[in-house]
Amino acid sequence: xxxxxxxxxxxYWHPKNRGSVDNASFxxxxxxxxxxxxxxxxxxxxHAILADVKFNGNGCAISQAAAxxxxxxxxxxxxxxxxxxxxxxxxxxxxxxxxxxREKCALLALTAFQKGLTSSYAHN
Amino acid sequence: xxxxxxxxxxxxxxxxxxxxxxxxxLDNAASTQKPKTVLKAMDAFYCTSYANVHRSVYDLSxxxxxxxxxxxxxxxxxxxxxxxxIVFTKNATEAINLVAYSFGGGEVRExxxxxxxxxxxxxxxxxxxxxxxxxKARLVVAPANAxxxxxxxxxxxxxxxxxxxxxxxxxxxxxxxxxxxxxxxERAHQHGARVIIDGAxxxxxxxxxxxxxxxxxxxxxxxxxxxxxxxxxxxxxxxxLETMQPFIVGGEMVKTVFLDNAEWNDIPWKFEAGTPPIAxxxxxxxxxxxxxxxxxxxLHTHEQTLTEYALERMRALKGVxxxxxxxxxxxxxxxxxxxxxxxxxxxxxSILNERHIAIRSGHFCAQPFLNALSYSAAARASxxxxxxxxxxxxxxxxxxxxxxxxxx
Numbered sequence: 001x002x003x004x005x006x007x008x009x010x011x012y013w014h015p016k017n018r019g020s021v022d023n024a025s026f027x028x029x030x031x032x033x034x035x036x037x038x039x040x041x042x043x044x045x046x047h048a049i050l051a052d053v054k055f056n057g058n059g060c061a062i063s064q065a066a067a068x069x070x071x072x073x074x075x076x077x078x079x080x081x082x083x084x085x086x087x088x089x090x091x092x093x094x095x096x097x098x099x100x101x102r103e104k105c106a107l108l109a110l111t112a113f114q115k116g117l118t119s120s121y122a123h124n
Numbered sequence: 125x126x127x128x129x130x131x132x133x134x135x136x137x138x139x140x141x142x143x144x145x146x147x148x149x150l151d152n153a154a155s156t157q158k159p160k161t162v163l164k165a166m167d168a169f170y171c172t173s174y175a176n177v178h179r180s181v182y183d184l185s186x187x188x189x190x191x192x193x194x195x196x197x198x199x200x201x202x203x204x205x206x207x208x209x210i211v212f213t214k215n216a217t218e219a220i221n222l223v224a225y226s227f228g229g230g231e232v233r234e235x236x237x238x239x240x241x242x243x244x245x246x247x248x249x250x251x252x253x254x255x256x257x258x259x260k261a262r263l264v265v266a267p268a269n270a271x272x273x274x275x276x277x278x279x280x281x282x283x284x285x286x287x288x289x290x291x292x293x294x295x296x297x298x299x300x301x302x303x304x305x306x307x308x309x310e311r312a313h314q315h316g317a318r319v320i321i322d323g324a325x326x327x328x329x330x331x332x333x334x335x336x337x338x339x340x341x342x343x344x345x346x347x348x349x350x351x352x353x354x355x356x357x358x359x360x361x362x363x364x365l366e367t368m369q370p371f372i373v374g375g376e377m378v379k380t381v382f383l384d385n386a387e388w389n390d391i392p393w394k395f396e397a398g399t400p401p402i403a404x405x406x407x408x409x410x411x412x413x414x415x416x417x418x419x420x421x422x423l424h425t426h427e428q429t430l431t432e433y434a435l436e437r438m439r440a441l442k443g444v445x446x447x448x449x450x451x452x453x454x455x456x457x458x459x460x461x462x463x464x465x466x467x468x469x470x471x472x473x474s475i476l477n478e479r480h481i482a483i484r485s486g487h488f489c490a491q492p493f494l495n496a497l498s499y500s501a502a503a504r505a506s507x508x509x510x511x512x513x514x515x516x517x518x519x520x521x522x523x524x525x526x527x528x529x530x531x532x
Contacts, residue, residue, distance in 0.1 A: 004529050035470055035486045036500040060468035105470060
């Protein structure tokens, strides 16, 4: 099955959450050592809820579409629910089958987000 | 059989390729497939002659030792060197680390310089970066011209009496273009510097002659020249190996061990601690037999034909940008890195994969070089004796299909 379905490409070309949030509670950057791609997630937490989550960076269609889907899905979630957001949940969100070679691309945004969330809570 | 590959008879000698007629394997700069003769040589060794080497007096061990040392002799003949100048390592990377530790560790002092080029693979960059940090020496990086080739004038001018080591690739794994080895080696020697040549790419495309080249160290990996993974070669002047300390210590590399000191073995065994990759050495010998049975002239002709054809077809594709020189020139290896406007290299590689075309995407372990040329990632197609024009056609069609999917 071709992973480049219309919905994924549309996300890649017209992301809804590209940018950075104002008054961010945390910012976290993750690199894909395979290709040198970089992704930064910023999020603002209000009353233990993710009020706003955005991403910035450049990369392949998979990593960029995944970042857009993830940031949209996380917005409005409680910290507890966001922390429980697993790689499997990310795969389901993408709907297309991801080969192990592209796993790092698909999970780049989630890895950055979880890293940021963890470090943010370590500070508090 | 309606396969794009049934025109190439060499392909039949590679079991993996014969079993996958639809596969276009275009990642030969990363690693080559293995001919039947290599697999058979290793299998025969394990089935008839396997034992540890240099240890025991029984017949089997003597036979294994004789075959292992015979493989060393074969490598020496291949490079026009002496058997004692051939050290078996895990790969080219380990060989460079060995030289950085054992030679660099002894020779480089605070304030000295080590000269590398911006074209280097990480394997010929990081060992020197670390050595310089450890010794408070200066890592000097020779720049590239705008087209990615080595800026020879600058590179030559950067060699000075402070230079202790020059570490240079013989052939870029990104742009497939050779470096001016002879002039760099001559210049380095005029200033008393020693030269290590990374031959990981070059060894599969041109005849190497250690004497004619006059380098002090030359390294390569078996797996890039039709041999098995897990074996590499350091070829070095005997007088340098004699003065160098061992890299790894343990069994085999020692003559006598006392409680507080030890007497090292003779070269080259001083640098081969522990049980070596025995069957891999025997496989490497068969690989060198294979490449010489093809013949350098036939290999060059085949590679040049494919490279010229691929460059010509890629130049004709709108939105495709070839990294480095866009036309063939003498010594150019069949390695072409490129980008496609609007299609990330990883996405391109995924789309080609669905069409059974294997290419490399990423930074090719040459991040400083790609960054210097203002790329963070690229795609790379690399060919060898078993590749065909039909596979180049399939690659071009695949690129066009990716452009269609991404509407560029």
